[in-house]
Amino acid sequence: MKLQRMNRRALTLGALTVSGALALTACGSDDTTRGGDGGEKTVANSNIKCDEAKGDIKASGSSAQKNAIDAWVKEYVATCKDARIDYNPTGSGAGITAFLQGQTAFAGSDSALDADEITESKKVCKDSQAVNLPMVGGPVAVGYNLPGVDDLVLDAETLGNIFNDKIKSWDDPAIKKLNPDADLPKLKVQSFHRSDDSGTTDNFTEYLNTAAPKAWPYEPAKAWAGKGGQSAQGSSGLAGQVKQVEGAITYFELSYASSDDIPTVKLDTGAAEPVEATVDNASAAIAAGKVVGKGSDLSMELDYATKADGAYPIVLVTYEIACEKGNKAETLGATKSFLTYMASEEGQNVLKANDYAPIPTEIITKVRETVANLS
Amino acid sequence: MSTDTVIKTPAPSTLSAARLPRWAPLVVALGSAATAVAIGMVAGLHSRLQWGMIAALLFVVASYVIAARVEGQRQAKDRLATSLVWVAFLLAIIPLASLLWETVARGSKVFDMYFLTHSMGTLGDREVGGGIYHALLGTLQQVALASLIAVPIGLLTAIYLVEYGRGKLAKVVTFFVDVMTGIPSIVAGLFVLTFWILILGFDFSGWAGAMALSILMMPVVVRSTEEMLKLVPNELREASLALGVPKWRTILKVVLPTSIGGITTGVMLAVARITGETAPVLLVVWGTNFINTNPFEGAQSSLPLYIYQQYAAGNSASYDRAWAAALTLIGFVMILNLVARGIARWKAPKTGR
């Protein structure tokens, strides 16, 4: 008797759960447009060529370009309704690993594939190899938290000493010399770096090592090589700490500074005026770099020590990595059409609004050629 | 027992010692709170937490001293223990209250029906709006599938260990179940990634995630079920067997129903544990911003993954979404926990207590 009653109750419960789940399935929606702040309705864009783009494209890698990909996907999917792009911001290393294992259609990485990795890519790209396509540029901003100081100028030497724990107080003479007008507090310098390995760290330390090798003697690497300082997980973790801790200084992609209203350092590069971390200044610095990849590979060498006026030297270039030939047939259509859109003039224009720097015309033209020949 | 309520006039009876009145602890508590506030104000301590600590300390010390003077050493020690236990309990309530308060306060900003019934779709991380429907659906499906794999295997294994297992096999299984409880969750994800996706060549899917989650779930189910089955009195088994009921029917009809309450609790706690896992989902389910109702094909998302990614995006809109999703997740697990406790109480074997 009792058992039967229990069973019936269990059945009722089960039925409730199932119907609840069904109800849930029925009312969900991917359409996130709603009046007001939900984002304006995107309409089909005639400049995007879908060709045979269909199916689910998986890509992964750099988290630095996530916002750019978001913006592109939004435009792209509104036009090419048969395609779906799932970009997973797992980090450049994981993106490359996944690509080399054949899990993804393309990878995004903050550093170009090295020679070994290109050799390894021959396994995935039958009879061919992977190419690096510079697609997104961006300034790495140095954010700080100093009450009463809205304008701070530093140079590579001072930055190196700050992050290397040599400069311990904000009223240090080296900082005073660069900021004669600022009212620098007598506050402990608290430098923060990434606790996880990251392409941003790689680029930032490459700048320090190139522009101030004495103050920063360590080899640039994805893992923080310096001694001292504190760390936090991810750029968001760093942004959180800088907001919380007085006297803190750190580095992150520009978008974290602008969305959290964190002031950024102007760099004294030797140019006429100290340069600010802005999209335009980053583009100018990228233009000072040159393509060093062979054949259709377009990996770049950046000039971190540039003294050009209005060129902000701490920049990050994110590459999309795909097979030159031998891409998987089922994803080739959508991959190619999506990459084409990213490299197009319109695609590059989307970047500015999202705190990224477009790739200079000369280089992006080459990217377009390479993308057009992907097969 | 003496019923004295006045301290000044000790009871004439020689059998009862002096006792503090029943309202004494309350008075001491109020007194120490007031003193702590005064100290805090005078010393200019900003943190209310510090005020609370001072009050707790004063309360413990004061009740000990007063009791020691009036009631004697033994009673004073008793008072001391009681006040310490109370203080410890209140101390534990602080983090819980703070945690829930933070989540509710920060999470309720964007938590509404729209949030629950829409996915992120093509919305960027920096834009306002969007929801968790895709993640919620993914979590529900993956957790349900993981339970479908892990619960039968776990239950049957536990039955084997308790009801049948005597030999080497049982010992080896017990050892490996112990080992299994120590798996870092990312390792379970890597294992499924290597075997299922890279070697066998299947696609990323909710199902792959469910397999990784079930690996994490099985040992918890086995161990809790094992404990519960051992609690079933042998007399019940023997009586059933003596009546000529076959052993398998004895297990199904006598042993399991007797311990069903505890087993359900164990299973629910296991479910609660895997619901919060991020790493395996990231590795083998892939994650997507779109709704995918089919767990066997294509990328899905899940709530912990969603929270993690929205937090990493690092802007106010995404923080709001992360907290609201955390609120949803806690609510979901809370409801599960409530259901589990309900079932446990409702079906618990009637013990002598």
Add this chain to the structure above:
Amino acid sequence: MDISTTKAPPPTEPADARPPADDRRKSNSATRPGDRVFLGLSRGSGIVLLTIMGAIAAFLTYRTVLALSDNSGNFFTTFEWDTAATPPKFGIPVLVFGTVVSSIIALVIAVPIAVAIALFISHYAPRKLSGPIAYVIDLLAAVPSIVYGLWGALVVAPHLVGLYSWLDDYLGWTGIFEYSGGAPRSLMTVGILLAIMILPIITNVSREVFLQSPKMHEEAALALGATRWEVIRMSVLPFGRSGVISASMLGLGRALGETIAVATVLSPSFLINASLLDPGGGTFAQNIASKFNEADEFGRDALIASGLVLFVITLLVNGAARLIIARRKEYSGANA
């Protein structure tokens, strides 16, 4: 296991002639088809579970061997984790230190409080309150660790500055409690957060044990005029001591393997810092989470190798817990 042949089967109604229950219990070869099927099913599940575990163990060992054969540093003494270098160099002493220290801090804080709460629920709280209170404590166990991490980094850590400065003022001379005024993202902070996270596990198990303590002993003590504390000290705590220890072991297991919460709260480094209040150190799980995303295939192997060490530590903890539980059974003689 003591379910076996302790008592003679009670007198039965011989509806039909069956072999005595005892016989069937001893022989695993079931006589009836139903029994055979059921035994097959349950043994099959055990074997399935074993196979999965065996496969995972083999997988881990294989990748560990791959990683260690190329390590140019000593796995047990190198204070570095550089798997991308040629030749790669990595070692675990910092991770062992951080993992063990943070877990010990967590235990030192959590065990006394958990025991007190368990006693509160089992012996002090008003009857009607103890149920809801137990549920509230359970809630802490259900909160996902990422939420703990966010809460720890955004809410708990800023509140600790005052406490740490105070510790530095009065106990700084010990060297363990030196605090140089950075963000409080140290092993101590991690230990405190882990303590909150493992509190419910320890409380729950201890509570169950305390509730099982023999009522006769307690009543006898009360009858002799003992105070409530004396009853607990003389009859409840001795009975529950080993149970509390095994509960703490379970909690320790969770503390050792916690990933996301630690990664969000700790400011790790590959140096061992004598002071617990200044940033530094790291844990196995946190290191895996921090390094995994940018690691190449080899880097992943190295991380898996460190995971295997964590595995061994967890196994030892589990083993110790099992031993103690087994001892408790002998001690109490309970047919549990």
